[in-house]
Amino acid sequence: MIQKLAEQIEMRFAELERDMSDPEVIADRNRYAEVGREYRQISPAHELVLEYRKLGDDLEGARELIEEEDSDEELRRVVEDAPARLAELEEEIRLAMVESDPSDEKNVIVEIRAGAGGDEAAIFAGDLYKMLTRYAAERGFATDMLSHSAAEQGGFKEVTFEIRGNGAYSVFKYEGGTHRVQRVPETESQGRIHTSTATVAVLPEAEEVEVQIDQNDLQIDVYRSSGPGGQSVNTTDSAVRITHRPTGITVSMQDEKSQLQNREKGMRVLRARIHERQLAEQQAAIASERKAQVGTGQRSEKIRTYNYPQGRVTDHRIKLTSHDLDAVMNGELGNFTAALSGEEKRQLLEAQAG
Numbered sequence: 349m350i351q352k353l354a355e356q357i358e359m360r361f362a363e364l365e366r367d368m369s370d371p372e373v374i375a376d377r378n379r380y381a382e383v384g385r386e387y388r389q390i391s392p393a394h395e396l397v398l399e400y401r402k403l404g405d406d407l408e409g410a411r412e413l414i415e416e417e418d419s420d421e422e423l424r425r426v427v428e429d430a431p432a433r434l435a436e437l438e439e440e441i442r443l444a445m446v447e448s449d450p451s452d453e454k455n456v457i458v459e460i461r462a463g464a465g466g467d468e469a470a471i472f473a474g475d476l477y478k479m480l481t482r483y484a485a486e487r488g489f490a491t492d493m494l495s496h497s498a499a500e501q502g503g504f505k506e507v508t509f510e511i512r513g514n515g516a517y518s519v520f521k522y523e524g525g526t527h528r529v530q531r532v533p534e535t536e537s538q539g540r541i542h543t544s545t546a547t548v549a550v551l552p553e554a555e556e557v558e559v560q561i562d563q564n565d566l567q568i569d570v571y572r573s574s575g576p577g578g579q580s581v582n583t584t585d586s587a588v589r590i591t592h593r594p595t596g597i598t599v600s601m602q603d604e605k606s607q608l609q610n611r612e613k614g615m616r617v618l619r620a621r622i623h624e625r626q627l628a629e630q631q632a633a634i635a636s637e638r639k640a641q642v643g644t645g646q647r648s649e650k651i652r653t654y655n656y657p658q659g660r661v662t663d664h665r666i667k668l669t670s671h672d673l674d675a676v677m678n679g680e681l682g683n684f685t686a687a688l689s690g691e692e693k694r695q696l697l698e699a700q701a702g
Contacts, residue, residue, distance in 0.1 A: 350400075350438045350441065350442075353441060353442070354397045354400060357394055357441070357445065358394070358397060361387075361390055364383055364387040365387070367383045368380075368383060368384065368387060385453065389448060393441055393444035393445050396440050399437060400434065400437040400438070403430055403434055404430075404434060407427065407430040410424075410426040410427050410430075411427055414427060443694065446693045446696045446697050448518070449517070449518070451627075452515060452517050452518035453514055453515055453517070453518070454517045454553050455511060455516050455517070455552075455553040456510070456516045456517045456520050456521070456550050456551060456553060457494070457508065457509075457510050457553055457616070457617055457620045458508070458510075458511060458520065458523070458548065458549070458551075459506065459507075459548070459549040459551070460473050460476050460480075461473065461506040461547050462499065462504065462506065463526065463544070463547050464543075465529075465542065465543065465544025465545060466544075467500075467502075467533070468529075468535075468542055468544040469546055470499030470501065470502070470503040470504055470505055471501065471502050472527070472529045472544050472545075472546050472654075473499075473504045473505070473507065473546040474499075474503030474504050474507075475503070475677060476546050477504060477507050477509070478679075479676070479678070479679055480511075480679070481509070481679075482679025483519075483679035483680070484511045484513075484679075485679070486679050486680070486682075487519060488513060489512060489513035489516050489519075490513060491510065491511050491512070492512065493507070494510055494601070494603070494613050494617060495508045495600070495603050496508070508617060510616070517550070517552045518689070519685055520550050521550050521552075522684065522685055522689070522692075524548055525547070525650070526545050526547050526548075526650050526651060527545065527546050527547075527548060527652050527653075527654065528543060528544070528650040528652070528653045528654070529543070529544050529545070529653075529656070530542070530543050530655045530656060530657070531654075531655075531657065532657070545650070551620040551623070552624070553616065554619040554622070554623030559619045559622050559626070561618070561619065565592060565594050566590055566591065566592060567590070567591040567593060568589070568590050569588070570585045570586075570589075570607055571585060571589065572586075572587060585607065586604065586606060586610060587601065587607075587610060588601050588602070588610040588611045588614050589601075589614075590611070590615065592618060592622060595622060595625060597618060597621050599617045599618045599621070600614070601613050601614040601617075650664060651663065651664060652664065652684075654673060654676070654677070655673070659672070659673045660673060661673050665688065665691070666691050668683070668684060668687050670683065670684070
């Protein structure tokens with residue numbers, strides 16, 4: 349089974365390498381982009397196959413030499429250790445070839461909203477914004493604030509931002525859901541631990557060709573910005589509210605001084621929300637992705653808990669705990685992403701086998 353899969357990977361990788369240097373493919377922008385995308389997707393699996401082949405050859409050679417001379421400690425170590433690593437590589441190759449989510453390579457729009465907990469929930473929403481934008485920077489992605497509603501005591505009532513870069517959705521999709529914090533608020537004089545929540549929705553950004561919006565279906569209202577930003581913001585009708593009548597989805601933007609800029613950003617968020625709804629409808633067996641991610645924001649619904657008194661972070665989906673809360677809040681989420689990605693692939697592999 350694994351030998352056949354390894355051969356298929358090697359053959360496909362060789363074909364894609366030839367295509368990447370084929371003048372006809374290079375001349376066709378769409379085709380070249382498609383080949384490049386598949387080449388990037390299959391490259392990690394090909395690397396694993398190369399390691400698998402080399403280790404298999406090393407093991408075979410070591411066994412032959414040991415039969416001839418019974419003294420080399422290094423050869424004995426290869427014979428002892430290689431079978432376990434080969435088994436690991438077989439699993440890794442299978443997982444690497446699990447069909448990826450078509451949205452994985454896309455940019456994402458992230459919406460964070462304060463949930464249960466009043467001022468402390470808004471402060472926590474601000475902490476999550478910092479955590480995710482720092483993680484994005486660490487992974488080499490660019491971020492752009494789209495809109496925000498600041499809270500009086502700090503943080504955000506809600507904030508929407510974009511993360512741009514190849515594979516952004518494949519990294520940040522695991523952050524969607526209700527995040528729970530347990531800590532003593534600065535305003536708490538008795539030193540009691542409070543529990544608060546913030547909800548995160550992660551939407552793959554949709555291209556215009558994916559979501560075609562009839563302008564006649566839009567109701568666009570302009571109004572005076574109420575947020576901070578100086579007189580030029582507050583004295584002109586620069587804020588925009590876009591309502592998509594068929595779905596009832598409404599997006600409001602007021603961060604930019606220009607009505608045109610607010611409208612453009614609003615349309616990007618609107619497309620992402622409509623696209624996500626369409627995906628949910630196509631997958632009728634499951635609830636709307638956004639509803640599943642966000643829930644109601646009640647304290648009992650959670651994907652991850654940040655416990656400040658004990659300095660730990662626990663992801664409840666995979667029962668993974670980090671005891672370095674400061675590092676996690678500073679954007680070091682790589683271990684969680686890797687574990688969640690591995691679990692998702694294992695579940696998909698089981699579903700395909702079944």
